[in-house]
Amino acid sequence: MRKLPFTAEKLEEIASAHPTPFHIYDEAAIRANAERLRAAFAWNPGFREYFAVKAAPNPYLVKILSEYGFGCDCSSLPELVISERCGVTGERIMFTSNDTPAEEFAKARALGAVVNLDDISHIPFLEKVCGIPELVCCRFNPGPLKEGNAIIGKPEEAKYGFTRDQIFEGYKMLKAKGAKRFGIHTMVASNELNPEYFIETCAMLFGLAREIEAAAGITFEFCNIGGGIGIPYKPGQRPVDMERVSAGAKAEYEKHFAGHPPVALYLECGRMVTGPYGYLVSRVRHIKDTYRKYAGLDATMADLMRPALYGAYHEIVVPAKKDVPASETYDVTGSLCENNDKFAIARKLPPLAPGDLVVICDAGAHGHAMGFNYNGKLRSAELLLRPDGSVVQIRRAETMDDYFATLDFSGLEGFV
Numbered sequence: 463m464r465k466l467p468f469t470a471e472k473l474e475e476i477a478s479a480h481p482t483p484f485h486i487y488d489e490a491a492i493r494a495n496a497e498r499l500r501a502a503f504a505w506n507p508g509f510r511e512y513f514a515v516k517a518a519p520n521p522y523l524v525k526i527l528s529e530y531g532f533g534c535d536c537s538s539l540p541e542l543v544i545s546e547r548c549g550v551t552g553e554r555i556m557f558t559s560n561d562t563p564a565e566e567f568a569k570a571r572a573l574g575a576v577v578n579l580d581d582i583s584h585i586p587f588l589e590k591v592c593g594i595p596e597l598v599c600c601r602f603n604p605g606p607l608k609e610g611n612a613i614i615g616k617p618e619e620a621k622y623g624f625t626r627d628q629i630f631e632g633y634k635m636l637k638a639k640g641a642k643r644f645g646i647h648t649m650v651a652s653n654e655l656n657p658e659y660f661i662e663t664c665a666m667l668f669g670l671a672r673e674i675e676a677a678a679g680i681t682f683e684f685c686n687i688g689g690g691i692g693i694p695y696k697p698g699q700r701p702v703d704m705e706r707v708s709a710g711a712k713a714e715y716e717k718h719f720a721g722h723p724p725v726a727l728y729l730e731c732g733r734m735v736t737g738p739y740g741y742l743v744s745r746v747r748h749i750k751d752t753y754r755k756y757a758g759l760d761a762t763m764a765d766l767m768r769p770a771l772y773g774a775y776h777e778i779v780v781p782a783k784k785d786v787p788a789s790e791t792y793d794v795t796g797s798l799c800e801n802n803d804k805f806a807i808a809r810k811l812p813p814l815a816p817g818d819l820v821v822i823c824d825a826g827a828h829g830h831a832m833g834f835n836y837n838g839k840l841r842s843a844e845l846l847l848r849p850d851g852s853v854v855q856i857r858r859a860e861t862m863d864d865y866f867a868t869l870d871f872s873g874l875e876g877f878v
């Protein structure tokens with residue numbers, strides 16, 4: 463069973479001060495993981511992880527990660543603002559967006575972010591909106607040249623990035639328009655657990671970079687292989703061996719860039735940075751026994767959409783019953799009027815009762831962040847378990863006033 467960073471007693475104490483449901487992040491584990499990632503790639507002088515802010519857009523988490531030299535991978539204006547408010551600016555921001563509005567390019571440029579273009583048509587658009595920056599990057603979509611995986615799909619069906627022909631054309635165009643410094647990006651997997659996949663991605667991107675350099679007369683400063691490093695959601699799965707990825711990336715680097723000026727290797731991971739270190743904590747509200755047994759929680763898919771969206775597996779632990787045999791089979795549900803509002807289907811758990819605290823694991827990335835308000839569900843709080851055992855609230859729960867803040871009920875008077 464999963465080892466949690468809190469005992470059953472400690473969790474009850476936290477839940478007595480902070481009403482469920484809430485997300486809680488383990489700061490010590492996030493820090494240790496960040497340090498390990500940094501150390502794994504120390505061979506590459508310019509190495510940087512740009513934390514994918516979309517995975518956990520909480521400034522407290524961004525601030526912690528920035529202490530390890532992490533930048534921010536941003537995809538929207540609010541994410542750029544989070545990064546700015548955390549003091550992460552300039553080339554410590556990678557702006558990887560798609561279908562981008564003018565004001566977002568303008569904000570990225572104003573912050574001095576690295577602009578990572580998603581499409582060849584964005585080159586004249588960017589030029590018109592705010593000029594071509596000195597440093598620029600393009601996103602490569604290898605199409606049928608590379609297999610994707612279940613979550614990201616086949617690259618040729620993905621909306622992201624330039625085709626092979628377009629990317630050669632794009633860099634020539636950017637150079638002609640005055641760009642002087644260049645990087646290249648790709649991201650072709652999501653939640654991938656095979657380390658070899660990322661090494662192959664390095665080989666593909668490094669090789670392409672050299673071909674583009676020769677054809678366009680430019681020199682690359684960085685290669686960004688994106689995020690997509692998976693985490694072991696299911697029992698029996700193993701985390702990606704980042705030391706193996708690093709060693710393989712180094713071998714490819716030496717093969718492709720011998721005698722070349724230094725090229726920085728960039729990652730933009732979200733899931734593997736915070737995912738395993740965040741937990742959704744909820745109480746059992748009702749036990750329902752009909753055609754199946756249902757454990758109804760006070761959390762819903764509005765707090766964690768992955769199971770409903772992708773059929774994703776999240777381990778569920780009942781800390782106070784960790785020594786009780788998992789003798790019952792439950793669908794673990796939320797209260798949304800959607801039958802896929804289930805955190806688990808036919809899951810073996812100890813017998814549950816109303817009031818039991820349950821912990822849904824691996825909710826630290828693409829968890830709270832994907833929250834929504836359907837059925838009038840209010841988004842939960844986020845807490846941080848600090849290394850000294852204290853707990854701080856890093857985002858309060860939404861209130862009904864938040865929910866109604868975009869409505870003007872006074873306009874109803876005399877409306878019909």
Ligand SMILES: Cc1ncc(COP(=O)(O)O)c(C=O)c1O
Pocket residue numbers: 514516517535558649652653688689690691730731732733734827
């Ligand atoms: C462009 C880009 N970079 C990085 C990420 C982060 O992916 P992950 O959290 O799987 O590492 C995503 C995820 O959607 C993405 O779209």
